[in-house]
Amino acid sequence: MTDDSSALPAAFFPPSGPPAFTRADFGPDFHWGAAAAAYQTEGAWQLQGKGPSIWDDFTRRRGAVRRGEHGRVATDFYHRHAxxxxxxxxMGLTDFRFSVAWPRVLPSGTGPVNRRGLDFYDRLVDACLERDLRPWLTVYHWDLPSALQAQGGWANRSVVGWLADYAQVLARRLGDRVQHWMVLNEPMVFVGAGHLLGVHAPGRRHLGAFLAAAHHATLAQAEGGRALRAALPAAVRIGTTFSCSYLTPHRPGNARDEAATRRADALLNRFFVEPALGLGYPVAELPALRWLLERYYKPGDDQRLAFDFDFWGVQNYTREVVRFSPWLPLQWATLVPAKQRGVPHTDMGWEVYPESICQMLKQYSAYSNAPQLFVTESGSAFPDVKTDGGVPDAQRRAYLQAALGQVLRARREGVDVAGYFAWTLTDNFEWAEGYGPRFGLVHVDYETQARTVKDSGLWYRDFLRGAPAGASGAAAQRQAAGGAAD
Known part of the structure; x- marks a missing residue:
């Protein structure tokens, strides 16, 4: 086989070198996709009856987003989805994951449906099916309607019912064609970054708001699942997604760092998973959660938190190294940045550590009643420079290759993981980082909206056509094809 992997960064691969495998090794029923999100791609922020979201509001704050950027146009997916x-x-994908913008469908968050907004998603689903792409719909990917934030947003327990009603609106219109549904995208990120750290919308920094939002999101995760199940045909599969990172102690064997790692794992990797399984919150490892139980729990919440999902979406980008910290009372732990540790990292500052995917798949599959798993986000941001009509991105290609090797390793070790979704199809608005980091398999010129398939996208295409994982030829393919797709 043709293999130019010797030119790729050695840090992406284990000591034995790059993996050798083909698409066939994953089996005939494995799902191959890419993922996207409404606010990050759609634009059209005020068109055809759409209401404002908390991200429309947050991006207006001075200093909230790098370079003052926003998602009002983004990649113009609303007009360019075809x-x-x-x-x-x-590219040969079999599946496409997208989210629905809540305020595009329900401008006030509740009440009358904006038919023109819902019609867009109707057309989008049909467009997927016309191209033999199975649509995967995420109900909530961080764009809460501003009208609901004015009533307290996720810190208001009423959000549980608001989300369930919204989910049923979508199910009644799209449930005849969408077979895979996800309730929430990465709840620990939107409640933690948005309500404790203040770096994402709605920009709050308050422990009480975080605990309230976290509990209500856990309830909404389950209640949204029940609402979908009540409205959808029995054959439709319902899941949700979790952000996660493989965690290791900064000083292995150090009692304080080991304990801090267990507490961080309870917060970052287990908080939303275990209540869905009927296990409750991991209070034993994270005693600070007793504040949540005392302030926000109501009788019957143990039962309300649980839901029998058909699958979980595992969303992993890196590992984190944890050390004890006396200054963070929630978990008494801090994460040691990759730059500080002197290890290879992406434009996001995340360590290049593809093995994290395998480790987290194994951790989640170890629960006795865990459902089937899908990797619903996995990717990397590196600098991209257009050259000779294309975008050579050897680092991203190597990352993708190594990540798939780790997914295959998990399957071979008995994990029921049935699909992989690259983050993301096209470059997009990357939240508080603006348009700087590029994760896409397709390059977007934000001034002209021109699309160019990167070499990583060409590699993914060739791999899905049956080429071995180590094979490349992407530059030659790009030159032969002319590179750009406008």
Whole structure:
């Protein structure tokens, strides 16, 4: 086989070198996709009856987003979705994951439906099916309607019912064609970054708001699942997604760092998973959660938190190294940045550590009643420079190759993982980081909206056509094809 992996960064691969495998090694029923999110791609922020979201509000704050950028146009997916889905089809993807913008469908968060907004998602689903792309719908990917934030947002327990009602609106319109549904995207990120750290919308920094929002999101995760199950055909599969990182102590064998790692794992990796399984919150490892139980728990919440999901979406980008910290009373732990540790890292500052995917798949599958798993986000941001009509991105290609090798390793070790979704199809608005980090398999010129398939996207296409994982030829393919897809 043709293999130019010797030119790729050695840090992406284990000591034995890059993995050798083909698509066939994953089996005929494995799902191959890419993922996207409404606020990060759609634009059209005030068109056809759409209401404002907390991210529309947050991006107006001075200093909230790098360079003062926003998602009002983003990648103009609202108008260019056919072009982007054509690229996904040409790449050989079998599945496409997207989210619905809550305020596009319900401008006030509740009440009358904006038919023009719902019609867009109707067309989007049909466009996926016309290209043999199975649509995967995420109900909530961080864009809460501003009208609901004015009533307390996720810190208001009423959000549980608001989300359930919204989910049923979507199910009644799209449930005849969408077979895979996800309730929430990464709840620990939107409640933690948005309500404790203040670096994401709605920009709050308050422990009480965080605990309230976290509990209500856990309830909404389950209640949203029940609402979908009540409204959808029995064959439809319902899941949700979790952010996660493989955690290791900064000083292995140090009692304080080891204990801090267990507490961080309870907060970052287990907080939303175990209540869904009927196990409750991991209070034994994280005693600070007793504040949540005392202030926000109501009789019957133990039962309300649980829901029998058909699958979980595992979303992993890196590992984190943990050390004890006396200054963070929630978990008494801090994460040691990759730059500080002197290890290879991406543009996001995340360590290059693909083995984290395998470790987290194994951790989640170890629960006795765990459902089937899918990797619903996995990717990397590196600098991209257009050259000779294309975008050579050897680091991203190597990351993708190594990540898939770790997913295959998990499957071979008995984990029921049935799909992989690259983050993301096209470059997009990366939240508080703005348009700097690029995760896409497709490059977007934000001034012209021109699309160019990167070498990583060409590699993914060739791999899905049956080429071995180590094979490349991407630059030659790009030159032969002319590179750009506008």
């Amino acid at each position: 072009t982007d889905l054509d690229l996904a089809q040409a």
